[in-house]
Amino acid sequence: MRRVGVLALQGDVPEHRRALEGVVPARDVKFVRSEADLGAVDALFLPGGESTTIARLLEATGIWRALRHRLAEGFPVLATCAGLILLSRTLEPSPSGRDPPTLGVLDVRVRRNDYGRQRESFEAPVRVEGLRGAEYPGVFIRAPRILEVGAGAEPFAFRGTEIVGVRAGPVWGLTFHPELSGDPRLHHAFLEAVWGQKPAKPQRSKTTVPTTKATPRARAQR
Numbered sequence: 001m002r003r004v005g006v007l008a009l010q011g012d013v014p015e016h017r018r019a020l021e022g023v024v025p026a027r028d029v030k031f032v033r034s035e036a037d038l039g040a041v042d043a044l045f046l047p048g049g050e051s052t053t054i055a056r057l058l059e060a061t062g063i064w065r066a067l068r069h070r071l072a073e074g075f076p077v078l079a080t081c082a083g084l085i086l087l088s089r090t091l092e093p094s095p096s097g098r099d100p101p102t103l104g105v106l107d108v109r110v111r112r113n114d115y116g117r118q119r120e121s122f123e124a125p126v127r128v129e130g131l132r133g134a135e136y137p138g139v140f141i142r143a144p145r146i147l148e149v150g151a152g153a154e155p156f157a158f159r160g161t162e163i164v165g166v167r168a169g170p171v172w173g174l175t176f177h178p179e180l181s182g183d184p185r186l187h188h189a190f191l192e193a194v195w196g197q198k199p200a201k202p203q204r205s206k207t208t209v210p211t212t213k214a215t216p217r218a219r220a221q222r
C-alpha cells in the first residue's frame, strides 16, 4: 500500500487533503510534519502558502535536509505555487529582499508575486498536456511567474502561451492551485504518472472537494 503525504507546516494543507480524498482512500493520505512522517510516505504534495514561512519551518523541523536526500533518489513531489518557489533552481530577487532558500531541483527561474498583490489574484483556464476533457480551471493567488525554463525541466501546463507548469521526471511544479479548483484531474494524473498505475479509488464516492474558488481562509494565508 502506498501513502501520499501533504506537507502540513503552513498553507493549503486541508485543501490538498480534500482534493486527494477524491483520488486515493482517505487512510492513505498523511500529513507530514516531521522527518519521520516524510520517511513514511511515497509521494509528497507541497502546498501553496508563504514560501518564506514554509522554508523556515522546513529547516526548523529537519525536513529540509531529509527532503533534499529523498529528492536526490527520485522521490515524487508535486509542488504548487509557494511549493514551486521552494523547488526552483533560481529565484529572481524580490523587491522586499525577503526570499527563501530553494532546493534547486526544478530547472526554472521564477519571480515571486509577479502578477501583483492579493487582489490581482485570478482564475484562468490552463491547458495541461495529457489531461483529457476541458481545460483545467487554474486558480492563481499571488502566484510566482516562471521566467525561464532550463533544459532539465519540461513545460506541460500553459495559460495561453505562458508556461505555468513544469516537470522533471517525478517532480512537478505548478504556479496555480489544483487543490482549490475542485477538479481532481491533476492530483490523479500526477500519482498515476509517478506510481505508474492508477491510484486506488476511494471507497466512498462522496467527496468534499470544494466546487470553485479558493476559500477566504486559503486566500488569506498568503
Ligand code: GLN
Binding pocket: 047, 048, 049, 050, 051, 052, 080, 081, 082, 083, 085, 112, 113, 141, 142, 143, 144, 222
Ligand atoms: N506569494 C507566495 C510566496 O511567495 C506564494 C503564493 C501562493 O502559494 N499562493 O511565497
